[in-house]
Amino acid sequence: MTIGFIGTGVISEAMIRGLCDVAGYTDQIVVSKRSFDRSKRLSEAYSNITICETNAEVVDQSDWVFVGVLPDQVEMVLQALSFKTTQKVISLVAGVGLNDLKRYVYPCEHVIRAIPMPPIEFGKGPLAICPSDQAFETFANKIGVVVSINDEDQYNLFGAASALMSDFFAQIASVSNWMQLHGLDPAASARYASALYESLAFLATKESAESLSLMSDACQTPGGLNEQFFTFRQSCGIDQSLHDGLNQILERLKSNE
Known part of the structure; x- marks a missing residue:
């Protein structure tokens, strides 16, 4: 399985390092050029990481797409891309709800929100997700303590506590x-x-x-x-x-x- 990251910020990097160093993930990981120095550092550290020239290449090559851009960039970035019904999209972005996300990545319907914390780099800390998704929970439990919930209003309690x-x-x-x-x-x-x-x-x-x-x-x-x-x-x-x-x-x- 190939996973991709649109936006390679601090949290995305922590998640990638946790996957590679703690979970022993060796399948292909593709990352965007955003935060190029960080993407370059990751590609030099891990042989299974490739930098894509565009976000479209990340989406085209990925089975699961992680979104880690700023909240005010989500709509513009995602609506410019073509997602498939077979893909899973995991948003790491605070304050952008499932209904909006599903609209931005249509026709993809497998959309999850997640809140990884920086200690995930070392396989520590909570990883809140909404809605529950067994495949992603199994994946994420290797790098953190997954707490899943289906009520998006209650999910926001995790977001607030992360502050x-x-x-x-x-x-x-x-x-x-x-x-x-x-x-x-x-x-x-x-x-x-x-x-x-x-x-x-x-x-x-x-x-x-x-x-x-x-x-x-x-x-x-x-x-x-x-x-x-x-x-x-x-x-x-x-x-x-x-x-x-x-x-x-x-x-x-x-x-x-």
Whole structure:
């Protein structure tokens, strides 16, 4: 099977590297010239990757086509191409709904939306898809944790939650910087903060949906350090600001569809 990428941005590159390095994908991959330096780097790193001169060549040669262009470019780029009924189109673009995508790639009817995250390069992290598709789920489970859903409104919740990424990294950096302000070596600060967040996130993946909400309480010994810090943060409205921020992103995603 040949897969193709229209738009070779950061997420497309992470996905391709995950497929080649983690999943051991050796079938043909064709990529567009958009972000040429990145496409060239990938073609030099992997013998099964070929750069196409045009997006039309990507579509013509691919069984599955991944779309990774900017949201305001999707309509123009896709409607200029000729898709086949036998193809599968996977959109990595935020804010462009299934109905519009199907209209842009007609007569192709096998259209999926997906949200891969950068850690997919290392076979880590969630990969939300809508609608459910067994063939693509089997394919994607090799490079991430697939969470599939058929309700597109609920799928937007995954899109909104993915906007936490910048805030997450900023929080780790802030903890590291705080330790440095108190005299700790920068390398030791960064190593400790990164390992702390990684290990706590790992524990969360081992919990059931029911027990996830109980993890915070389980850490809070009465009168202990965790309880003190948690109580202070709650008094600052940390939960409310989180929900308010996510609601803003959700409304933005809905308004774009």
